[in-house]
Amino acid sequence: MERTSGGRGLAAESASVEHEEPIDLVSCSRDVTDVSFGAIVDTDDEPRILWTAPNGLEIAGRGVAARFTAAGPNRFERIRTSADRVFDALEHDGPPVARPRAFGGFSFHDGHAPNPPWTGFDAASFVVPRAFVTRDDTGGIWVTAVGNGPDDAYDRLDHWHERLTSGPAMRASGSGPGVTSTRRSTSPEEWNEQIESALGRIEDGRLTKVVLAQALSIDLESSVDVPTMLERLRRQYPNCYRFLVSHETGGTFFGAPPEQLVSKRDDRVETEALAGSVARGETPESDDELATRMLADEKLEREHELVVEAIRDQLEALACELAIGDRRVRKLNTIQHLRTPLSATLAGDHHVLELVEALHPTPAVGGVPPTNAWETIRQTEAFDRGWYAAPIGWFDADGNGEFAVALRSALAVDDTVTLFAGNGIVADSDPAEEWTEVQLKFRPILDELKTR
Ligand SMILES: C=C(O[C@@H]1C=C(C(=O)O)C=C[C@H]1O)C(=O)O
Numbered sequence: 465m466e467r468t469s470g471g472r473g474l475a476a477e478s479a480s481v482e483h484e485e486p487i488d489l490v491s492c493s494r495d496v497t498d499v500s501f502g503a504i505v506d507t508d509d510e511p512r513i514l515w516t517a518p519n520g521l522e523i524a525g526r527g528v529a530a531r532f533t534a535a536g537p538n539r540f541e542r543i544r545t546s547a548d549r550v551f552d553a554l555e556h557d558g559p560p561v562a563r564p565r566a567f568g569g570f571s572f573h574d575g576h577a578p579n580p581p582w583t584g585f586d587a588a589s590f591v592v593p594r595a596f597v598t599r600d601d602t603g604g605i606w607v608t609a610v611g612n613g614p615d616d617a618y619d620r621l622d623h624w625h626e627r628l629t630s631g632p633a634m635r636a637s638g639s640g641p642g643v644t645s646t647r648r649s650t651s652p653e654e655w656n657e658q659i660e661s662a663l664g665r666i667e668d669g670r671l672t673k674v675v676l677a678q679a680l681s682i683d684l685e686s687s688v689d690v691p692t693m694l695e696r697l698r699r700q701y702p703n704c705y706r707f708l709v710s711h712e713t714g715g716t717f718f719g720a721p722p723e724q725l726v727s728k729r730d731d732r733v734e735t736e737a738l739a740g741s742v743a744r745g746e747t748p749e750s751d752d753e754l755a756t757r758m759l760a761d762e763k764l765e766r767e768h769e770l771v772v773e774a775i776r777d778q779l780e781a782l783a784c785e786l787a788i789g790d791r792r793v794r795k796l797n798t799i800q801h802l803r804t805p806l807s808a809t810l811a812g813d814h815h816v817l818e819l820v821e822a823l824h825p826t827p828a829v830g831g832v833p834p835t836n837a838w839e840t841i842r843q844t845e846a847f848d849r850g851w852y853a854a855p856i857g858w859f860d861a862d863g864n865g866e867f868a869v870a871l872r873s874a875l876a877v878d879d880t881v882t883l884f885a886g887n888g889i890v891a892d893s894d895p896a897e898e899w900t901e902v903q904l905k906f907r908p909i910l911d912e913l914k915t916r
Pocket residue numbers: 675677723738739740741801828829853871872884885886887888889905
């Protein structure tokens with residue numbers, strides 16, 4: 465597998481695992497009828513995580529029972545090794561759905577270092593929260609606490625059970641904090657130059673596709689309440705993932721991505737190619753017309769098929785059976801995409817992080833060939849991708865898990881939120897059209913930041 469992304473060697477190879485002694489953790493769960501998901505993530509004095517998948521699994525947690533961090537190209541494997549040690553010694557008293565999982569993500573580039581604005585965001589970082597709430601796809605809800613030994617675990621469970629069931633349920637209320645000023649990483653003129661330069665590389669054969677992105681920094685009238693905003697995004701983007709990751713130091717990374725990187729349960733793997741975009745139409749007729757045109761567009765088909773082929777090639781190496789579904793249109797509130805589902809049965813025993821490593825970055829966010837695309841991205845973009853467009857999600861003791869691609873995402877630090885969005889560039893791409901599509905991808909979060 466080719467692994468020579470951004471600035472290899474810039475960040476020292478390292479891995480660390482942190483937990484309070486003794487290492488043997490115990491977790492216990494209690495079912496509840498109603499609970500405030502917001503109450504567990506309503507203050508930022510401790511690390512917080514929030515994860516909602518379109519299939520219904522929803523988890524919000526805080527605190528650190530164990531933390532795994534790693535840097536460098538081998539960070540996927542290092543995280544797995546550190547986590548295995550902790551999970552092997554963990555005992556869970558409760559239903560499997562409420563079991564402890566490790567939540568977190570990876571940087572886009574291998575050479576990432578946690579410099580501002582990405583302070584606190586290592587090249588790979590996962591936490592097993594001290595306390596969390598789980599809602600499954602049938603609506604069952606559990607509170608789980610993780611302690612150092614059974615007494616500590618049950619004390620923590622009593623505390624959180626009491627605290628979470630006595631508060632009001634979270635409402636998707638209010639409006640955005642209001643925008644005072646905005647700054648772009650890339651002006652329209654700079655964007656045109658970047659795209660022309662990428663098209664030059666495509667013409668001379670160094671590249672077939674590259675995804676170039678921009679950042680948009682927004683100063684707010686007041687700080688943003690991210691959990692409440694994610695609750696509002698649930699209404700606007702019900703079929704998207706929603707996530708939040710924050711550390712003690714640094715900002716809060718959050719988003720509502722439409723794209724699954726991979727889900728793995730035992731030997732079953734699901735993923736998708738999501739690439740190729742057009743706007744939504746003003747009327748149902750113009751909307752359908754745009755979708756029909758997108759399905760028939762040869763440039764978009766090429767751009768999309770590169771993603772399908774790359775995913776297929778990576779999965780084939782690990783699977784005994786692979787199915788590629790039909791290409792369809794995926795409609796979101798502000799944009800529509802081409803989507804092809806892929807599923808596979810694994811040939812052997814593989815951890816979900818092996819799949820994440822194999823797939824990231826797909827050409828939906830990187831390019832073809834991967835090394836030249838990585839290099840082009842690093843040489844071209846005027847901002848640090850950090851965790852944007854990288855794997856975000858969870859894994860468990862059995863190596864099962866689910867990851868989204870951290871798109872339609874933003875990093876909140878104090879009263880500033882930086883949004884990220886990009887688009888695939890292939891031969892014949894038009895800089896002005898690409899600019900317009902990128903602006904549509906800022907909209908999910910941008911719309912929520914404005915007061916209405
Ligand atoms: C890069 C982004 O989106 C990706 C690129 C797409 C495209 O080039 O058409 C479409 C969906 C995503 O895979 C983004 O949202 O920032």
